[in-house]
Amino acid sequence: MSKAFYITTPIYYVNDKPHIGHAYTTIACDVLARFKRLDGYEVKFLTGTDEHGQKVGKAAADKGITPLELCDANSQNFRDLAKTLGISNNDFIRTTEERHIKACQALWQRLEQAGEITIGKYAGWYAVRDEAFYDEGELTKGPNGEKIAPTGAPVEWVKEESYFFPLSKWQQPLLDFYDANPDFIAPKSRFNEIYSFVKGGLNDLSISRTAFSWGVPVPGNPKHVMYVWIDALTNYITSLGYPDESGEMATFWPKSDPVAIHVVGKDIIRFHCVYWPAFLMAAKLPLPRRVFAHGWWTVEGQKMSKSLGNAIDPNMLVEKYGLDQLRYFIMREIPFGNDGDFSEAAIAGRINSELANAFGNLAQRFLSFIGKNLEGVLPEPNAYTADDEVLLKSCHGLLDQCREAMERQAFHDVIEAIWVVVRAANGYVDVQAPWALRKTDPVRMNTVLYVLAETVRHLAILIQPFVPTSAAKMLDQLAVPETARSFGFLGEAHALKGGIKLPTPTGVFPRYGDPKAGPNPGKGA
Numbered sequence: 001m002s003k004a005f006y007i008t009t010p011i012y013y014v015n016d017k018p019h020i021g022h023a024y025t026t027i028a029c030d031v032l033a034r035f036k037r038l039d040g041y042e043v044k045f046l047t048g049t050d051e052h053g054q055k056v057g058k059a060a061a062d063k064g065i066t067p068l069e070l071c072d073a074n075s076q077n078f079r080d081l082a083k084t085l086g087i088s089n090n091d092f093i094r095t096t097e098e099r100h101i102k103a104c105q106a107l108w109q110r111l112e113q114a115g116e117i118t119i120g121k122y123a124g125w126y127a128v129r130d131e132a133f134y135d136e137g138e139l140t141k142g143p144n145g146e147k148i149a150p151t152g153a154p155v156e157w158v159k160e161e162s163y164f165f166p167l168s169k170w171q172q173p174l175l176d177f178y179d180a181n182p183d184f185i186a187p188k189s190r191f192n193e194i195y196s197f198v199k200g201g202l203n204d205l206s207i208s209r210t211a212f213s214w215g216v217p218v219p220g221n222p223k224h225v226m227y228v229w230i231d232a233l234t235n236y237i238t239s240l241g242y243p244d245e246s247g248e249m250a251t252f253w254p255k256s257d258p259v260a261i262h263v264v265g266k267d268i269i270r271f272h273c274v275y276w277p278a279f280l281m282a283a284k285l286p287l288p289r290r291v292f293a294h295g296w297w298t299v300e301g302q303k304m305s306k307s308l309g310n311a312i313d314p315n316m317l318v319e320k321y322g323l324d325q326l327r328y329f330i331m332r333e334i335p336f337g338n339d340g341d342f343s344e345a346a347i348a349g350r351i352n353s354e355l356a357n358a359f360g361n362l363a364q365r366f367l368s369f370i371g372k373n374l375e376g377v378l379p380e381p382n383a384y385t386a387d388d389e390v391l392l393k394s395c396h397g398l399l400d401q402c403r404e405a406m407e408r409q410a411f412h413d414v415i416e417a418i419w420v421v422v423r424a425a426n427g428y429v430d431v432q433a434p435w436a437l438r439k440t441d442p443v444r445m446n447t448v449l450y451v452l453a454e455t456v457r458h459l460a461i462l463i464q465p466f467v468p469t470s471a472a473k474m475l476d477q478l479a480v481p482e483t484a485r486s487f488g489f490l491g492e493a494h495a496l497k498g499g500i501k502l503p504t505p506t507g508v509f510p511r512y513g514d515p516k517a518g519p520n521p522g523k524g525a
């Protein structure tokens with residue numbers, strides 16, 4: 001039976017244009033999904049758009065269109081982005097879909113039947129921009145003396161009939177759960193942040209609104225629509241077919257040994273690490289395995305904002321630098337979990353030093369040498385020297401290292417482990433100098449070229465999740481069949497056969513020119 005793995009991005013609000021921040025989360029999830037598939041898992045990968053709430057209602061009204069018209073247009077931008085980024089999601093959910101409304105209402109009824117929903121009156125502060133409630137004590141004064149939320153969003157006093165979820169009652173069960181599952185929230189700093197937040201006490205949560213109607217109607221009382229976060233979080237099980245608990249629910253949301261990982265930005269951890277597990281516990285449904293909250297990108301040292309107009313369009317980056325180049329950079333530049341800064345100088349630098357010079361050249365040099373001098377035939381190896389054994393051993397040990405880092409969602413560590421071998425292989429070329437051996441010791445030259453080919457085969461197989469198109473080109477050039485590119489083919493048992501004919505090599509990772517003036521190197525790369 002195959003192992004299951006479920007990976008989700010947040011569902012993005014449709015009132016924003018997709019930018020580098022959204023691309024980041026989605027690419028990270030795609031890398032994980034691809035890694036797990038190559039490692040033999042049955043993977044479900046979900047992304048989508050969050051389409052209800054007061055914010056969307058208001059934005060549509062401002063434009064003079066219906067909320068659904070706004071959602072249709074803007075949801076498509078996220079779907080198109082996923083395509084541009086080469087994302088391998090198996091489902092794209094929209095919260096306005098019938099299947100989702102059905103799932104939300106089923107979850108609501110289940111909570112109601114469990115005695116977890118009561119009706120009362122809500123009076124308090126609400127920030128439409130954040131779609132979040134705030135306590136008086138959390139508010140500060142804005143520039144004009146008005147009250148603002150900790151995020152800087154304006155708040156309004158809301159007083160209306162509302163349904164409530166008794167979140168306070170779940171304080172201790174949540175703390176017990178965190179204690180028993182210290183890996184539920186990653187990285188550790190976020191775990192600590194949530195733990196102390198919950199320890200500080202929880203207020204019951206208003207979970208319905210009557211002031212607007214753009215939402216999922218509360219079953220039996222359609223004057224109310226559900227609070228947008230109860231609606232949004234439910235998407236993770238809607239996609240699995242909930243309320244039907246067989247099928248994908250049984251596979252990807254199992255009763256024990258959870259397999260789901262939610263990757264989110266650090267801005268929305270409270271919703272994912274406090275509300276979501278509390279709703280699930282109250283509904284007596286299983287919990288996901290982990291919420292990983294990554295850090296925040298700034299751009300050229302500045303926070304991205306609508307007013308500054310500095311949000312970076314990922315489509316532009318793909319056009320300018322190439323898709324794999326962007327995917328590699330974004331996963332390499334900052335340790336996953338930390339904040340980071342996006343700069344064009346940094347992406348150009350990594351493309352040239354790491355992809356073009358280090359990895360691209362490693363493959364290109366020996367492949368064109370074989371093409372020119374050996375009629376493109378991969379030579380048979382002879383007896384291995386200690387240097388050969390060391391390099392091959394480091395290749396054979398890579399999968400375990402990558403797996404271990406991937407279990408922690410430490411993408412940067414996976415890349416670094418691969419690059420340790422890239423650097424070792426370049427050092428090996430310098431020491432062995434195969435080009436000089438052609439005249440002096442062709443037998444030894446054959447072995448060196450073979451060891452390099454076998455090394456690049458390992459590196460290219462393992463780097464596929466990050467740079468799928470380029471890795472595929474590299475594997476094509478080594479004549480590795482498409483059916484022999486999963487992690488099961490790593491190691492000696494599936495080593496390349498000497499004597500095979502290799503296709504004419506072409507460069508896989510071109511250099512990027514002057515970032516301001518240069519031609520696009522990534523095109524077609």
Ligand code: ME8
Nearest residue numbers: 010011012013021022025050232233264265296297
């Ligand atoms: O919060 N740096 O949607 P959203 C890194 N609909 N990541 C960033 C980023 C940045 N500067 N800006 C955005 C919502 N992100 C809800 C989610 S889930 C049930 C509902 C990414 O459109 C990051 O993943 O505001 C963040 O959590 C997400 O976009 C917020 O997307």
